[in-house]
Amino acid sequence: MDAWTLTSGTSVLANASSVISTATTLASDPYFQKVLASQKSLIVDNQEVIAKFILASCNEDMSELQSIVADSPELIDNLSATGITPLIYGIFFNHLPVLEFLLDHSADPDLSDTAIANYTPIMWAVYLNRLDIVKLLLNHQADPYLCPDEVNSPKKNAISLVYPEKTEMYQYFKSHNIFRDGDLSPTSEDFGDDYYNQIDNEIDDDLSNQIKLQSITGTNIIAESDLDVQEKEREKIDSYVEERTLSEDPILFALPEFDYQKLQADQYLEFDDSDIPTLLDYIFSLRTSKTGTIQHETKVPAAIVFQLLRYSHMKAESIESTEFLFDYFITRLRTVTNTKSGVFTSGGDNSNKIGQGQQSQSQQTGDIVLLSYWLSVIQFLHFYLCKNGLYKNYPKFLQELVNTVQSLIATLSFSINSRLNLLIDECMLDFTSLIDVSNTLYAKDWNLFKTKKKHPNTYDDIFNMLYPPNEREMMKPSPLRFVQVLGALDYVLKLHQVDNILKSQTFSQVFYCINCTIFNRIISQSKYCSRGKAIQIRLNISTVEDWLRGHNFKIQAPDSDSGLKSLLPADYNSSFLINLLQAPKGSAKDANDPHFLSFYYTSLFHIGKLQLQPTIELLQWLQCMSTLRDEDSLVGTINQFDSLNYYQIVKTMTKLYKYEVEEVKIPKQLVNFMKRLQAEQGENQVGNSKSHYMTQTSFLSKELYIYLNPNFVFPVALPTLQELINNYGSGLGGVRIYRAKKYQPSIPIDVLDDVEELLAKNKSDRDRTFEQQEYNEDGEEDYDEAGHSEAEADTEENDGISQGTDGISKAHSSNNVVHNDDKAESNTESKADVKPFKSDSLFKEVQLPSSLAHRTWGDDDIDANPW
Structure with missing residues (x-):
């Protein structure tokens, strides 16, 4: 008995997950105690x-099981002994x-017990948080939605036992779309008064499951109110799971909270x-240079710059140094x-230069990963400056960041x-999927040699259309290739x-x-x-609208309308x-104008649809223009x-429209009516429009208000402090403590070691340079003093030489030797007090010439300079 208890306890300890992680926890479970009691009665x-x-x-x-099942297979689902099945x-x-043996021999995976809690096998597997057993039962057709007790607990099933803190189990059910609407979490009466067990498990299907292909009108099937509810529910679940995951990180657990108001140790970088x-x-x-997560951790460079600015402003109290550092960084x-x-470099000017080669095109385009990273x-950095209140002391920093973000x-x-x-020409304008469009005959074209494409009329042709495209088909130009570029941008922005x-x-x-590029091309x-x-181009644009639906999100507008004004000084305009x-x-029109901030607090689908509206209206006009017959x-x-x-x-009415064969032309009175309307109200209409035009000038004409300006850059808005706290801080009520630690301006250990090593090296170089400068200055002073004494001695010697006698000359020679000896002795005595000059070795030994050098006057030209 003791041996069996030890073995089973070890097995439970090895296989239990994060919720039931030890044998002590499992042994204290009341349900497990009932199982042990029933097992003892059988022994x-x-x-x-x-x-x-x-x-x-x-x-x-296993040997005993195989022999019993071979003799009595009816015992596999027997409940008569203890009310609990062997499964x-x-x-x-x-x-x-x-379990594998019993299920392979037709054990019922949905047969519940009658002695403990009336749970099915998959409910017990979820309750014990054993994901491998759950997978095995689901593979054998176990029903996770089955409610064993429809009378007392009509909503109690395996789904209701899955909690977000059971991370692996929750992610498995979510990724396999096992959750569905109406699934509720168990009450606290079933599993005690644990705080986390009281949270409702309100999970909806993923948004992508509700998105369907629409007609060319592109009507959004998801109402804005429904999108808000879905976003809030998804954020509620995801934020809870994220906080639970972050709480298990030992580094974040030991990391102290950052104090933005006071200068604490290890929360600033001292520099020169x-x-x-x-x-x-x-x-x-x-x-x-860095690898792993640091390479895309954009908060690390911002944290380093912020801690440098923090030291310069709060510790060194140097306005000049703070402004110089910020300007240098920008x-x-x-x-x-x-x-x-x-200055903005637009890639729109290169639309007609496709033949220049891919290399030149890559040089003209920017690196979206680099740009997204620094954005x-x-x-x-804006978040940290808001939290620290530095904008009140340096309001121009806010303007610099606005310009940089733009x-x-x-x-x-x-x-x-x-x-x-x-890709616009091949994938959006020239791509044709409708055979009737390819077979259209136009009035002014040569249609004699044009062959019509056939509709798929055989069973094999229709059947092949149901299969997804192969690799060769996917490599061909299509709107899907167009939206792949948008998907790359979305991925990079999420990555950073x-x-x-x-x-x-x-x-x-x-x-x-x-929109401007496609509109101008059309x-x-x-x-x-x-x-x-x-019709075909409108159908191709609907692919972009489908992409917008699949990546749709909506931003919740902040409660306060002060915006960035609250970050600036009170007396600042x-x-x-x-x-x-x-x-x-x-x-209400502000939400439809990209020049207003409220426009960007709508859904992404709304933003994209409104920006594409000029092209969509132009295509709609081309589809219905020839059907108009009267002015009304x-x-x-x-x-x-x-x-x-x-x-x-x-x-479009007078110069561009291309009529089909047998298509009725628009009446001339309607054309004249539009020309009069253009002359009378055209300027006022353009003045009230929010569109931006550019003038197209040719050799013979100048077109106004026709082409849209693709190089126009809209103003921008930075997120407010409230939005930043909700997204990267502790959130409403300060409950997201570990997320706030994750995004606070703390520098990782390896990066901090590198920075301190750089600062120490620079300090060592400065000290060495300073000592060298002092050393050079002292040496130059010694050299000047020695040179002055030698000049005085030379003056005295020259006075003695001017007497012009040989004896005096000999005496000068002997005196000169004595003088040199005295000077050497004086230099030796003062050597201990004065630092030696680094170049004094040049003058320690003097070799006198063996012969005199004199000028031979007859050798050179008489006009040569004698000096």
Whole structure:
């Protein structure tokens, strides 16, 4: 008995997961105590075959099991002995081979017990948090939705026993879409008063399961209110799971909370002005030199810069040093990302230069990973400056960050647009999936040699259309290749944890550029201005709308409307801030205008649809233009357009539209009516429009208000402090403690070691340089004093030489020797007091010449300089 208890306890300890992690916890469970009691009663009286069968299941005696099942297979689902099936015994004692054997011999995976809690086997497996057993039961058709007691507990099933703290189990059920609407968590009466057991398990199906392909009108099937509810429920579950996961991180658990108001030890970096270039070199090398998670941890560079600014402002109290460090960092960032202030390099100008080669195109486009990385760094630096209140002392920092964010978003958008320009013609404008469009005959074309494509009329052709495309088909130009570029941008922004408000602005700018490019291509070429071609292009654009539905999200607007004004000093005029989005004026039209902040607090689908609206309206006009017959229908049609102006409508009617064979032309009186309307109200309509145009000038004409400007850059908005706290801080009520620690400006240990090593090396170099300078200055002073004494001695010697007698000359020679000896003695005596000059070795030994050197005057020209 003791041996069996030790063995089974060890097995339970080895296989239990995070919730039931020790044998002590399992042994204290009341349900497990009932199982042990029933097992002991069988040991006392084990004469019956059913008792031997159950004990063999408990002890994992496979030979005994095989012999009993061979003789009495009806005992597999027998409940007469204890009210518990052998299958449930095997689940309690975690004997996977026993379970596989019983299930292979037709054991019922849905037969519940009658002695403990009336649970099915899969309910016991979920309760004990044994994922491998759950997988085995599901493979043998176990029903996780089965409720054994429909009368007393109508909603008690295996789904209701899954809690978010059971991380692996919860993720398995979620990833396999086992959850469904209406599944409720168990009450606290069933499992004690544990806090986490009281949280409702309100889980909906993933949003992607509700997205379906729509018609070319692209109506959103998900209402905004439903999207809000889904987002809140998903965020509630995901935030709880994230907090539970972060609480298990020992580094975050031991990390102290960052004090933004007071300067604490290990929460700032002490530096000197000469350290700034070296530190910035290290900061800008983190993305490429580091490996693993640090390579994409954008909060690390922001934390280093913030701790440097924090020391300079709060410890050194140097305004000049703080401003110099910030300006140096921004200048270096603009240089690395090629985002000069006020200058934007658009990739839209290269749309017609496809033949220049892929290498030149790659040089013209920017690195979206690099741009997204530094956009996220600026975001976290803004978060830390808001928390610390540095904007009140340095309001110009906020303006610099606004300008930098605008440059980064614009450059990122132009970089994506330059890649999409190569795909617009093949994937969006020229791609044809409708055979009737390919077979359309136009009135002004040569249709004599044109062959029509056939519809798929055989069984094999229709059957092949149901299969997904193969690799060769996927490599062909199609709208799917177009949205893959958008998927790459979405992945990069998620990788660097860019805030949703910045993400919305980035996608808004991207879709604005896409709309302008497609619109200008259509309205500049007659081959795209036909009824059939408009239907096909509209169908291709619906692929982009489907992508928007699949990646849809909505940002919750902050409660306070003060925005960034609360971050600035009270006496500072916030109207001086430029490149900022306008605050909402309370009008419903503000949500449809990308120049207002409220536009970006709508859903991503709404943003993308409105930015693509000019192109969609143009395609709708091309589809219905030739069907209009009177002025009333014409006026009713053009009044439905919010973005298309009279100049664009007149051009399509008079110059561009390509009629099909036997298509009725629009009446001339309607064309004349539109021309009069353009002349009378065209300027006012354009003045009230929110579109941005560019003038297209040719040799003979100048077109106004026709083409959209793809290079226009919208103002931007930075997330407010409330939004940043909700997304990267402790959240509402301060309950997200570990998430706040994750994103606080603490520097990882390995990065901190590198920074301290750089600072120590720079300090050592400065000390060495300072000592060398002092050493050089002292040596020069000694050298000057020695040179002055020698000059005085030479003067005395020259006076003696001027007497002109040989004896005096000999005396001078002897005196000179004595003088040199005295000078050598004096130098030897003062050597201990004065530091030696590093070049004094040149003068320690003097070798006199063996002969005199004199000038031979007759050898050179008489005009030569004698000196």
